[in-house]
Amino acid sequence: MKQPIETKINGISYRLEVEPHWTLLELLRNVLKLTGAKDGCGMGECGSCTVMMDGRAIYSCLTLAMRADGREILTIEGLAHGDELDPVQKAFIEHGAFQCGYCTPGMILSGKALLDQNPNPTDEEIKRGISGNLCRCTGYNMIVEAIRAASKKGVSRG
Amino acid sequence: MADHGGEFSAVGKSFPRLEGFEKVTGATRFLTDLELPGMLYGKVLRSSFPHARIISIDTKRAEELSGVKAVITAADTPKIPFCIIPRVANKLPLEDKKVRYIGDEIAAVAAETEEIASEALGLIEVVYEELPAVFEPEDALKPDAPLLYEEKGTNIAEHFHKEYGNVEKGFQEADHILDDRFETSPVTPCCMEPRSCIASFDGSGRLTLIANTQAPFSLRQELSKVIPLPIKKIRIIKLPIGGAFGSRLGMDSIDPICAFLSRKSGRPVKIVNTREEEFVTSRYRYRMAIHLKTGVKKDGTLVAREAKVITDNGAHNYQGYTITAGLCQKLTFVYKIPNIKFDGYVVYTNNVYGGAFRGYGNPQITFAAESHIDMIAEKLGMDVLDLSLQNIVEPGYETISNCQITSCGLRECLIRAADATGWRQKRRRPGRRGIGMASMQHAGGGIKIFFGNINCNYSSAAMKMNEDGSVNLMTGSSDIGQGSDTVLAQIAAEELGIRFEDIRVTTADTDLTPMCLGTYGDRVTFVGGRAVQSAARDVKKQLLDLASEILEANIDDLESREGRVFVKGSPEKGISIPELAEFSYFKKGRPILGRGIYDDPISKPDYGTGYGTSPAYSFASQVAEVEVDVETGKVKVLRITSAQDLGKALNPMAVRGQIEGAMAQGIGSTLFERLDWVKGRTLNSNFLDYRMLTALDMPAVEPIFIESIDPNGPFGAKGVGEPALVPTAAAIANAIYDAVGVRIKSLPITPDKILAALEEKNSIYKR
Secondary structure, eight states, rough: OOEEEEEEETEEEEEEETTTOOHHHIIIIIISSOOSOOOSSSSSSSSSTTEETTEEETTTSSGGGGGGTTTTEOOOGGGTTTTTTHHHHHHHTTTTTOOOOOHHHHHHHHHHHHHOOOOOOOOHHHHHHHHTTTOOSSHHHHHHHHHHHHHTTTOOOO | OOEEEEEETTSSOOOTTTTTHHHHTTOOOOOGGGTTTTTTTEEEESSSSEEEEEEEEEOOHHHSSTTTEEEEGGSSSSSOOOOOGGGGGOOOOSOOEEEETTEEEEEEESSSSSHHHHHHHOOOHHHHHHOOOOOOOOTTTTTOOSSSSGGSSEEEEEEEEEEESSSSHHHHSSSSSEEEEEEOBBBBBOOOOEEEEEEEOOOOEEEEEEEEEOOOHHHHHHHHHTOOOGGGGEEEEEEEOOOOOTTTTTTHHHHHHHHHHHHHHHSEEEEEEOOOHHHHHSBBBOEEEEEEEEHHHHHHHEEEEEEEEEEEESSOOOOOOOHHHHHHHHHHSBBSSSEEEEEEEEESSSSSSOOOOTTTHHHHHHHHHHHHHHHHHHTTOOOOOHHHHHOOOOTOOOTTTTHHHHHHOOOHHHHHHHHHHHHOOOOOOOOOOOOEEEEEEEEOOOOOEOOOOOEEEEEEEEEEEESSSSSSEEEEEEOOSOOHHHHHHHHHHHTTOOGGEEEEEEEEBBBSSOOOOOTTTTOOOIHHHHHHHHHHHHHHHHHHHHHHHHOOOOOGGEETTTTTTTTTTTTEEEEEEHEEEIIIIIIOOOOOEEEEEOOOOOOOOOOSOOOOOOOEEEEEEEEEEEOOOOOTTTEEEEEEEEEEOOOOOOOHHHHHHHHHHHHHHHHHHHHHHOOOOOTHHHEEOSSSTSOOOGGGGGGGGEEEEHHHHOSSSSGOOOOOOSGGGGGGGHHHHHHHHHHSSOOOOOSSSSHHHHHHHHHHHHHHHOO
16 A cells, blocks of 8 residues: 655655655665666676765665655765756766766765765775766776766865 | 877877766766656566476466566567577577577566566476486587487587698697696676666657667667568667677677567567676677697798697577687787698587677687797797797788778887887796786678678778867767767867867767678777768868869868868968858858778688678787785786777777777686586676676786878777787786696686696606
């Protein structure tokens, strides 16, 4: 039986009815049509489904939709303000930090969550911060450089 | 990274991706994100036995489940086998009488939801008669081995034999002969987007398949045969694709299955593989056993080489033959060796069938060949750098396999990689650190192959200039994440003399774009790029014709740069391209349309193997630095330096991405990655058990671009996508030998192998 939840997603308040077994990823993709978060494995191993919940990066495929009740969710669709990209997004473009782009939404949000908590991370800390996100295309170093560049700009602290 | 712009306005510059904004904002719609109105979800029932006869299939209960709209078995299909190499086709979209590996497709369901489709699969009752199975190619060759294809009378799918020169005589001239056996492991591409497709039919019975494909035109041909439908009744669309790496070159069973389900249900149907299906059924890199014998003179001259390769073909034919036969050509490269003999056996087993995965057999053979070179240098007491420099191929050289080398920066690759790492100082230092080197050649502009009955290496492009001077570029070349759309737009912008930003690219839709054979063999920049260049020249000629009329100037005196056509030497006497476009549309009543093709005239066919030569060859030398923990057997890669002859870097940032990404895959397949098969069952069908590199595993890497400027490549460029992982395994294995003196000849090089080898080495010393 569906259960009511109240949640804020990308700044918009929702009252939703969700099945208790739905994952947050299913809610985002299937109901709200926010397809930026990807389903790469469905088991919390690849990180393609990463979103932010109350400021922390989480695997939405391992999080029940019910857990979003009373919380704030940020998906990749909510990160930019119109055409004004977040510094992490901008750095990903400038530094060639993606190729196929499938892991990119999750990777950017892991980077964003890291910089929110640690505005000037070392490369090792950046690597640790994105170690739960798999990328098969880039070899990661250009992603690390992008996140480092976004951190130095120091505008991602909000 | 510095730009190499020079006199160019668009090529040689690190333009960010055309589709960058969409990709970083989540706006990019991948196939898996797409829904069509009334769409059903398809699921495939797969064999749970490695080898069995299908006695009966009962789908009644599945059909009765509420929400199920179609259930199909082989009986609902025309049972036409397919293969990317049509001559050897023996895979049915849905198997009929027999299953030959755990994962073979037997039946499929389309239902209102994925859950219902999955539930329905569980209601299909299959009665099997289990058959004895065989999993090791060497066992499959034994006389009493169970046969996968009884009518064939043997498990040898194909045997390829070739001899160049006189190997026997060559070995007689040798002072030393090394004879070793190497093994590689099955490595799977791990595309982040699971393979998927959406099929739908329109009212006239025309099929549209949105597919994860690297070669939409080749997929159209394959589908046309198995549905069957005429070419004109099929449209293939490739959307942004979450990885491919060679594994999505040919059709997969889910493509026709999806079409059959859609036709039966009368609704669009979407199939998305689960991650487990990706691990169990994807085209992975074939595993090979390679016996390599090399003869060398005392002075370091290589005189003969003999290879016997056994490829685990798995249960069905795919690219086993062309990949294995193609190894022979690769052995005639890197070094000048006058006598070469090759025997390749492609052997059926009850394992999943393999395919191309970045390198097309080259990672396997190069691991063996470049480990061997290191061993030969050791035997001769030479530095392997000197041995390599003494024997390498050069510009203008034609191999004994008839490959004409044009540009070749291999010497520079070796020297620059050695200089950048302090090679001579670091080699043979005491301690647990080691340094190793390996080189390679690879097709740098595709290969002459058969497309249907036609032997070619072909791409084409069309271009439409709009009334505002902006351009739509249409080409069949598929961007599979590597960034070819961006590079092709750079080529178009450069050739036309307009801004990169004014070009829109539409690719890989068989209804809208001119034909291209596909994305493989490092050919898109070279062959696709030349086709785009030719289309751009067609448009430019039309612009110059108009300008010549308006400016009353001779066409040969005009040039097109920075959005204007003007008289050479008098830039003030000119007209802007938007004005010319407007003039053409509204005054002349003539749309500006350009077309271009490139079917490379340089490469040569090989009618025996179907795997011909290339119009250009890329080269690379890599130096790996490692540290080995002798207590745990763990290898830490400290740094890899990769000097790569890529002709010219058209987009240095994208090129760096290709090289680094390939190296990450190379390190993974050297140290961690292997599909663990036990009696045909894949034990590690998830990302926890199948270890690909994470950010924490990635060492420092240094790509060095060697720009040899190929005479035929667009602006001198050659392919760049595959080479950087080809020599990685040998470079690391050679570095491990340099560090701790053990030679590991099988991949992946896991700690247990190192510990066992160290133990053996130490026990020899104690004796």
